[in-house]
Each structure stands twice: as C-alpha cells, then as structure tokens.
Amino acid sequence: MDAFRELILLLAATIRVATPLVLAALAGLFSERSGLIDLGLEGKMLAAAFASAAVSAVTGSAWLGLGAGIATATALALVIAFACVTHRGNQVVAAMAINIIVAGLGPALALAWFDQGGQTPQLEGPGQRFLGIAWPGTQLARRHPFPGLVYAELLSGHNLIVYLAAALVPASAWVLYRTRFGLRLRAVGENPLAVDTAGISVNALRYQASLISGVLCGVAGTYLSTAASAGFVRDMTAGKGYLALAALIFGKWRPYPTLFACLLFAFADAGAARLQGVALPVVGVIPVQFIIALPYILTILLLAGFVGEAVAPKAIGVPYSKEK
Amino acid sequence: MKAPARLPRWAEFGLLPLVNLCAALLISGAIIRLIGESPWEAFRLMVTGAFGAQDSIGYTLFYATDFVFTGLAVAVAFHAGLFNIGGEGQAYIGGLGAGLVCLAFGSWSPWIVVPLGIAAGCLFGAAWALVPAWLQARRGSHIVITTIMSNFIASALMTYLLVNVLIKPGQQSPETREFGPGAVMPAVDVVLGKFGITFAPSPFNLASLLALAACLAVWVFIWRTRWGYALRVVGQNPRAAVYAGISPERTIIVAMLISGGLAGCLGVNELMGSQHRILLDFPGGAGFVGIAVALMGRNHPLGILAAALLFGALYQGGSELSFDMPHVNRDMVVLIQGLVILFCGALENVFRAPLASLLGAARKAPLT
Numbered sequence: 001m002d003a004f005r006e007l008i009l010l011l012a013a014t015i016r017v018a019t020p021l022v023l024a025a026l027a028g029l030f031s032e033r034s035g036l037i038d039l040g041l042e043g044k045m046l047a048a049a050f051a052s053a054a055v056s057a058v059t060g061s062a063w064l065g066l067g068a069g070i071a072t073a074t075a076l077a078l079v080i081a082f083a084c085v086t087h088r089g090n091q092v093v094a095a096m097a098i099n100i101i102v103a104g105l106g107p108a109l110a111l112a113w114f115d116q117g118g119q120t121p122q123l124e125g126p127g128q129r130f131l132g133i134a135w136p137g138t139q140l141a142r143r144h145p146f147p148g149l150v151y152a153e154l155l156s157g158h159n160l161i162v163y164l165a166a167a168l169v170p171a172s173a174w175v176l177y178r179t180r181f182g183l184r185l186r187a188v189g190e191n192p193l194a195v196d197t198a199g200i201s202v203n204a205l206r207y208q209a210s211l212i213s214g215v216l217c218g219v220a221g222t223y224l225s226t227a228a229s230a231g232f233v234r235d236m237t238a239g240k241g242y243l244a245l246a247a248l249i250f251g252k253w254r255p256y257p258t259l260f261a262c263l264l265f266a267f268a269d270a271g272a273a274r275l276q277g278v279a280l281p282v283v284g285v286i287p288v289q290f291i292i293a294l295p296y297i298l299t300i301l302l303l304a305g306f307v308g309e310a311v312a313p314k315a316i317g318v319p320y321s322k323e324k
Numbered sequence: 325m326k327a328p329a330r331l332p333r334w335a336e337f338g339l340l341p342l343v344n345l346c347a348a349l350l351i352s353g354a355i356i357r358l359i360g361e362s363p364w365e366a367f368r369l370m371v372t373g374a375f376g377a378q379d380s381i382g383y384t385l386f387y388a389t390d391f392v393f394t395g396l397a398v399a400v401a402f403h404a405g406l407f408n409i410g411g412e413g414q415a416y417i418g419g420l421g422a423g424l425v426c427l428a429f430g431s432w433s434p435w436i437v438v439p440l441g442i443a444a445g446c447l448f449g450a451a452w453a454l455v456p457a458w459l460q461a462r463r464g465s466h467i468v469i470t471t472i473m474s475n476f477i478a479s480a481l482m483t484y485l486l487v488n489v490l491i492k493p494g495q496q497s498p499e500t501r502e503f504g505p506g507a508v509m510p511a512v513d514v515v516l517g518k519f520g521i522t523f524a525p526s527p528f529n530l531a532s533l534l535a536l537a538a539c540l541a542v543w544v545f546i547w548r549t550r551w552g553y554a555l556r557v558v559g560q561n562p563r564a565a566v567y568a569g570i571s572p573e574r575t576i577i578v579a580m581l582i583s584g585g586l587a588g589c590l591g592v593n594e595l596m597g598s599q600h601r602i603l604l605d606f607p608g609g610a611g612f613v614g615i616a617v618a619l620m621g622r623n624h625p626l627g628i629l630a631a632a633l634l635f636g637a638l639y640q641g642g643s644e645l646s647f648d649m650p651h652v653n654r655d656m657v658v659l660i661q662g663l664v665i666l667f668c669g670a671l672e673n674v675f676r677a678p679l680a681s682l683l684g685a686a687r688k689a690p691l692t
Contacts, residue, residue, distance in 0.1 A: 083671050089672065090669060097662050100658060100661055100662030100665060107655045108659060109355075111651060111652075242472055245472075289481065289484035
C-alpha cells in the first residue's frame, strides 16, 4: 500500500511539474507551427512570473496578477513579432535578446520596487495565489486508499491553472486540426508563399500565433510565481522554457505527443527529487544531475535521428518576404 | 533574399553599432529613471567604476578578455552561417580541460603547464562543440537547439563532477583544490612589477595576450586563408559552396571546432588567471555576452575587441554601481546586454534604412 501511495504522490507531483511545461510547449506549438522559432518561451514566462507576482503582491489579487502576467508576456511576444515578422530580423537573436533582457529587468525592477534583493514579497495574503481546489468528498475517499487516493491526490486538489492546462491540450489540438485558422496556421509554417497566394496575410497569421504564444506563456509564468510557489525569485524559470521547447520537438510539434513528452520530463524531474541517494536494483544510485540532463540528452538523440525522427515545420525560422 | 540598404564601411562598422548602443543605453536610462535614480549619475558612476583607478581598469580588462574569447567564438560560427549559442557550455567544459591539466601537472614548470592548459581548454571546448556540429553537418539538426541543450548537459555534468568527483575532500563548497604553482597564468601587475612598474593588483592576466593573438589569428584565418574563404562561402550560400567544390559538412565541423576552442579559452583566463581552481558556474553568463559582443562588433575581430572592452567596462562599472546606488546592480548590465542584442541583432534593419537614406548612400549602392 505504501508503494501505491508513493506512486500516486509521485504522479501528482508530476502533474504539478508538468503544468508550466505543457502551457509553454503549447505556446511554442502555435508559434513554431506558424514558422517562428520560439526560443523566447523562457523570457516570456519569466517576465510573466515577475509581473504576476508583483501585481498580486501589490493588489492582493491573484487574478489581477494573472492579467498582468498575460499582458507582459504578450507585450514581449509582440516585440519579438515586430522584430522578426515586420522587420524580418533573426528570430533566434530576437528571442535570445528578450530572454536576456528579462533575466536582467525582472530582478532589477524587483530590487527597486520591493527592496528584497531581487525578489517579490512572499504572497501570503488570502487570494494572492492560486491554491489547490479540493473536490467534494476527498476526506471520504482517503479512507479507502486504493481507488480513493487516485481521486483525492491525483484528480482533486490542484489549482485552477493545472486544470486549465489539461483542458488546453485538446482545445489546442482542435484549433490546430479542426478549424480554418488552424489549417492556415499549419500552412503558413510549411509554405507561406502558398498561403500568401491564396490571399491570406502571412504576417497577420504569424502575429496571431505570437499573441497566442504570449498569452499561454503568461499563464505559464503566472503559475510559477503565484501557484507553484509564493512569489518571484531570480531566474525562477530555470530553463523550463527551453525544456518545453525540447518537449515540443520531442512531441514532433503535435499536441498530444508533446503533452506526453512534458509528462515524461516532469516525471523524471519529480522522480529525481525522490530518488536522491536511493540505490536502485541493477543500476545503483543514479546521480540527480543525470536525470536533470536526461530530457536534453533524449532530445539531442531524437534530433540525431537515433530515436525516431523529428521533422520541423518546413518554413521555420525563415522570414517571409513578398518581394522574393 | 532580403536586400538591406547598403551603408559605407565606416557607417556599417562605426555609426550603426553606435546608434544601436545609444538606443540600448537610452532605454536603460529610462528604466533607471523609472526606478527613481538619476541616469546621468549612474552613467558617471559606471565610468569611474570601470576606469577610475588602476585596479578597476584591471578588472575591466580582465572581463574584456573573457568576452573577446566568447565573442570571437560566436563570430567564427556566424561567418559559417551558424548561430552557436553553446559558448557558455563550451567555455564550462573547456575550463574543465584546462583545470584538469592544472590539477594534474600543477607542480611542473609554468613553461610547460600553461601551454598545456591552454591546449586542453581549446581541446575540451572544441570537443563539446563537436556533437552539435556533427549533428548539424550530417543530420541537419538545428544547431541552435542542440547547442542550447548541450549547455544544460554541460551544466549538469559539471555539477556532478564538482559535487561528487573533483571536490577537495573535507570541504563543503563544490570546488577543487587549488592548482599548483606552475599552473598560474601570471597576473599583469606581477609581470609589470618585474620591470619596476607598479600597477594595482587585479585578476588582469596574460591570458589577455592570448586573446589579442586569437583576434589576429581569427582575422588571418577568416580573410586570408583558403579555409576561411570556404567558411564564408558556406555561410553566404551553401549551395554555391557545393558547386565550388567546398564541402559544407566539413566546413561546418571545422567552424564549430574553432568556435568551441575559442570559447574554451575562457577557462584559461578565469581559472588559470584568476580563480586557480575549478568552481561551479565560473563562466557566469560570459558565453551569452559573447553573442552581444559579436553582434555589436559586426563579427570582425577589431569590432569584437572594442565591444568586449565596452562590456568589460559595463560589467566592472555595473558591480561598482551597486555600492553607491543600492537600487541598481549588475542586473542592469544584463538588461543593457539584452538590449544591445535586440538593437544590434534583431532590429538592425530598423535603423539601417533611415541611416542609409540620411547618408545618401542608397543611390550609389550596387545591387547585391
């Protein structure tokens, strides 16, 4: 029974770790499918994490924080789109610029406004965070651990953003594969000239994709600072944006495989914390650092063609110009 | 392809980066004003912090040395049409190589250990760049993605090695023992002292000469050798390169090996020149500064030298700034660095066209 309990808790932790990855990977899904390399996930998330924590700390409302997070990440997405779509700048350079700007600006503003060494104040007041929602009957369910724990720990008790992220995966799949917008979006990432010839604006589609990416990154960042933890700290995304991008590549730019990749990476991460110093049969003690590096190693192996094949949208990273 | 407006050389290499820098500084100034401090005062404090005393000049040049290496690393890859974001990881692993040599042979004569350490730094850095290079050349995997991934892998590997393997027994912080006396890159103040010139002590060391040599070598390589020519052709037009009998695959691998080797030299400056041990996260983001330096320096060694000096001054001045302005610290320098990348890299076309028409250069520009 204890092993079962451990497993359920591990899976619950996996869900919590996976949530920002799923949101950021979906953000990347939209922009990359439209032909934009979205290395800026990291920066947009970090900016949203700061903005939401700062606004929530000042106003006392997590919802206003969420609004600020989304607004900030979207604004940055627009800056990148302005540079890369309107001015056909290098997408990788623009995204790296945004990531570095945010890495400096967040702590700089936090230091100036809150005077706590580059952090925002702890969010302790009521309504300042998105807290877990206990479903009805969890107490009752706990009494019968076997099916009960699944309900009490795995389904119930997460915060709103976790459920939102879960709902957004089928929603994104529907938008991408079942709507006219989705069809155009996928087309513009493969062959922008064809879309242009059909009389549809390539730039408008790419701006729309950037906006969606900004909104989703905003939610992901808000989750980090006002749901998963209680406030913004320096570099709190810690590479999650790049990890989400790895998951997106691992999922071959498709919604459900990407979700699976996020869960896999999150499982490894949640497991690493529990496996610290524990000797496993056959392999012995696995270094935590190896598990941390595992998603990146797997992605490189995938890109190398050793585990399946990942084919990116054909027009990714190529600025579109009518005059060509 | 896109046809950006042509600028005369002096504007391309002088005026345009300057305009971009001014835009970045202007925004930073506005943010400092927003925070409630005076931008002019901050600027003045930074300049005195970077150049006001002998030791601060030493620190500025020490940081600049780091950035020359990482800037050149980015530039060499750029000339081959590759964006190497992995400078940070290559520098980290390069430092491991240099450090291992220093730990093993630290008691030997510096005349042997120092060159050996430099070679090991280059070799390890190049080796770390080899995997992304090979994947790009043979499998077409996007080098940006693979170099980012290899940064994280390098970081995890180094944490593991320092925490579990290389740590000096009986101490808490994950650092190796100190290198032996032979493995020290002499500090400039010590060398000057031997000639009877007094200079305040600082980490500024002879690795800076290596950086200057690297600048010269990169210039000769890119513009005066057959290999460099091949590299530029591949960067401009891989298909034309194939018709000219140049193998893009081999060229990509060579460019990335040189790039990784240059980044690996950072370990020589940081570890052999200053820290004298291997410690966690010693590159400290210098690999990413290299991107800003290369973009601003227009991928030319002279430009990189100037841009590295600028960023060295920003880093040193930025850390001095926090003593006098408690609300402004080095994060502001990271911000400026990001803004420089944005304006010099991603938004370069925004200023280029108005500048070109302003200079009236557009009318005599030949079609490309």
